[in-house]
Amino acid sequence: MVLKKSPSVLAEFVAAQAAEERRGVRGLEECRTAFATEGAGVLSDDEVLQLVAAGTIPAYALEKHLHDHVRAIRVRRALISRASASGTLETSHLPYHHYDYSHVHGQCCENVIGVVPLPVGVAGPMRIDGELLHIPMATTEGALVASTSRGCKAITLGSGASTVLTRDAMTRGPCLQMPSVLRAAALKAWLESDSGLADVRAAFQATSRFAKLRSLKIALAGRLVFVRFTTFTGDAMGMNMISKGCEQALRLIQERFADCDVVAVSGNYCTDKKPAAINWIDGRGKSVVSEAIIPGAVVRSVLKSSVDDLCRLNVSKNLIGSAMAGALGGFNAHAANTLTAVFLATGQDPAQNVESSTCITLMEPANDGQDLRISCSMPSIEVGTVGGGTVLPPQAACLDMLGCRGPNRECPGAHAQRLARITCAAVMAGELSLCAALASGDLVRSHIALNRAVPPTPASTPQTSVTPQPSAADLRTSSNKGSA
Numbered sequence: 001m002v003l004k005k006s007p008s009v010l011a012e013f014v015a016a017q018a019a020e021e022r023r024g025v026r027g028l029e030e031c032r033t034a035f036a037t038e039g040a041g042v043l044s045d046d047e048v049l050q051l052v053a054a055g056t057i058p059a060y061a062l063e064k065h066l067h068d069h070v071r072a073i074r075v076r077r078a079l080i081s082r083a084s085a086s087g088t089l090e091t092s093h094l095p096y097h098h099y100d101y102s103h104v105h106g107q108c109c110e111n112v113i114g115v116v117p118l119p120v121g122v123a124g125p126m127r128i129d130g131e132l133l134h135i136p137m138a139t140t141e142g143a144l145v146a147s148t149s150r151g152c153k154a155i156t157l158g159s160g161a162s163t164v165l166t167r168d169a170m171t172r173g174p175c176l177q178m179p180s181v182l183r184a185a186a187l188k189a190w191l192e193s194d195s196g197l198a199d200v201r202a203a204f205q206a207t208s209r210f211a212k213l214r215s216l217k218i219a220l221a222g223r224l225v226f227v228r229f230t231t232f233t234g235d236a237m238g239m240n241m242i243s244k245g246c247e248q249a250l251r252l253i254q255e256r257f258a259d260c261d262v263v264a265v266s267g268n269y270c271t272d273k274k275p276a277a278i279n280w281i282d283g284r285g286k287s288v289v290s291e292a293i294i295p296g297a298v299v300r301s302v303l304k305s306s307v308d309d310l311c312r313l314n315v316s317k318n319l320i321g322s323a324m325a326g327a328l329g330g331f332n333a334h335a336a337n338t339l340t341a342v343f344l345a346t347g348q349d350p351a352q353n354v355e356s357s358t359c360i361t362l363m364e365p366a367n368d369g370q371d372l373r374i375s376c377s378m379p380s381i382e383v384g385t386v387g388g389g390t391v392l393p394p395q396a397a398c399l400d401m402l403g404c405r406g407p408n409r410e411c412p413g414a415h416a417q418r419l420a421r422i423t424c425a426a427v428m429a430g431e432l433s434l435c436a437a438l439a440s441g442d443l444v445r446s447h448i449a450l451n452r453a454v455p456p457t458p459a460s461t462p463q464t465s466v467t468p469q470p471s472a473a474d475l476r477t478s479s480n481k482g483s484a
């Protein structure tokens with residue numbers, strides 16, 4: 001938000017407008033007294049605005065003082081409207097009514113001015129590990145849900161998706177500084193000793209019923225010591241949980257090493273919300289691999305492609321093309337597309353799509369070349385079914401659809417692992433369909449049909465000598481010889 005007026009001008013503006021427009025609004029001092037003695041609930045909106053403009057009530061604390069989410073948002077919108085050049089927010093289409101704000105404050109967002117509804121489509125059903133599931137996807141990219149659905153159909157007509165979870169451990173990598181390289185090496189040696197690890201583990205695990213410290217990975221950069229805490233976090237994605245545990249462990253380390261200076265609880269050795277090879281190689285969150293066999297007939301009838309064309313495209317694009325581009329975990333077509341849509345629908349932290357969507361997609365002929373084998377290997381899917389946005393009712397409803405809402409009380413961690421497996425299978429469906437569309441030359445056509453609201457009519461097309469665009473069929477014959 002850009003405030004175009006200074007706070008004092010703003011105060012005058014609000015006060016003057018309130019005085020002009022609403023006779024009977026109490027003056028500032030009277031409002032202050034009423035607020036101090038009876039609370040903000042007894043004030044009119046204009047009176048509250050005066051107090052906010054005068055700095056008596058911080059704009060971000062309106063919920064706390066008004067005990068009414070909708071009213072707090074209404075007052076905040078009025079304040080921003082009157083303080084900004086455009087002045088549009090108060091009456092804008094950003095909705096704020098008919099929303100359950102009870103879980104928002106203190107967990108999901110501050111300074112709320114409304115909600116941005118996203119369409120949620122459903123892909124599937126897809127058979128995943130023997131179970132038929134419908135997958136909710138929040139997106140504004142037309143064709144994405146249709147494409148994932150097509151992939152789900154092809155997979156389900158084939159073997160179904162099988163998934164394996166190879167690792168489940170969230171990481172946090174604080175940065176510590178020692179007085180010298182020798183002292184840094186001494187700290188490293190202690191952390192790597194059985195007794196050091198046991199002491200750190202005890203301190204760390206005392207902060208949570210669910211966190212289990214699996215290992216420490218230590219790297220030195222001069223006298224800086226980076227410690228990657230690798231932790232099981234139950235059904236939580238785990239960043240708050242593990243950061244809390246790290247803080248406690250760092251206190252213990254400082255008790256043992258009085259010359260240890262904690263530079264930051266996150267030293268980017270985690271690595272959270274940034275591309276990094278360490279996540280691609282060692283994994284972060286859940287590491288999952290999904291696989292399916294698609295019969296050749298289904299490749300032809302549902303995907304409009306062939307086994308050979310898909311394998312050739314996968315090697316050329318997802319492996320060689322990505323290598324040529326210097327990809328870091330991006331050996332796929334659009335894992336981030338499907339994953340982010342599932343993340344948004346199910347209340348995951350959207351910024352973690354950076355590392356969560358790293359994926360290598362492999363395709364090879366199966367059953368003597370008749371059928372297609374596809375797999376997606378995703379080392380860093382960071383998901384939870386408790387905490388963060390998972391508590392919001394719409395997101396929780398999507399988790400319910402997938403049978404993994406909230407904590408799994410019998411087997412903590414099973415819900416989050418299930419969500420990671422489903423996400424990996426959904427990504428595989430998206431990979432299959434987009435690669436097929438690219439192999440058959442259908443990508444652009446499908447996006448013009450499903451991802452652009454008003455196709456140009458002949459009347460609105462410029463009558464200049466534009467080279468005619470090839471049709472999908474032309475593209476198919478020219479660029480994909482041998483396609484079905």
Ligand SMILES: CC(C)(COP(=O)([O-])OP(=O)([O-])OC[C@H]1O[C@@H](n2cnc3c(N)ncnc32)[C@H](O)[C@@H]1OP(=O)([O-])[O-])[C@@H](O)C(=O)NCCC(=O)NCCSC(=O)C[C@@](C)(O)CC(=O)[O-]
Pocket residue numbers: 141143144145146147148149150151153302303304333334337433434437442443446447450
């Ligand atoms: C759009 C299709 C699926 C049509 O594909 P089609 O083969 O013409 O579809 P169809 O009419 O024969 O239907 C086949 C199945 O697709 C599904 N399907 C079909 N239409 C719908 C629909 N409207 N709504 C829901 N589901 C739909 C549905 O499952 C249907 O089975 P049915 O239910 O009829 O038995 C196909 O052309 C396609 O997959 N295109 C690719 C679109 C895509 O994947 N877009 C993703 C974004 S691309 C991008 O952003 C990333 C990129 C490209 O830049 C990354 C890169 O560099 O590679």
Ligand SMILES: NC(=O)C1=CN([C@@H]2O[C@H](COP(=O)(O)OP(=O)(O)OC[C@H]3O[C@@H](n4cnc5c(N)ncnc54)[C@H](OP(=O)(O)O)[C@@H]3O)[C@@H](O)[C@H]2O)C=CC1
Pocket residue numbers: 107207208209210211233234235236237238239240241242243272349384386387388389407408409412413
């Ligand atoms: N702090 C940071 O640096 C970062 C924070 N985030 C944000 O962190 C939030 C998520 O943090 P996260 O730690 O996942 O969630 P929470 O902070 O909500 O922690 C999980 C809570 O759920 C409790 N719990 C109950 N049942 C279970 C169960 N079955 N499994 C696991 N925990 C259970 C835990 O208990 P107990 O108290 O016993 O552990 C804990 O209190 C998101 O909003 C995300 O955006 C994202 C990146 C970085």
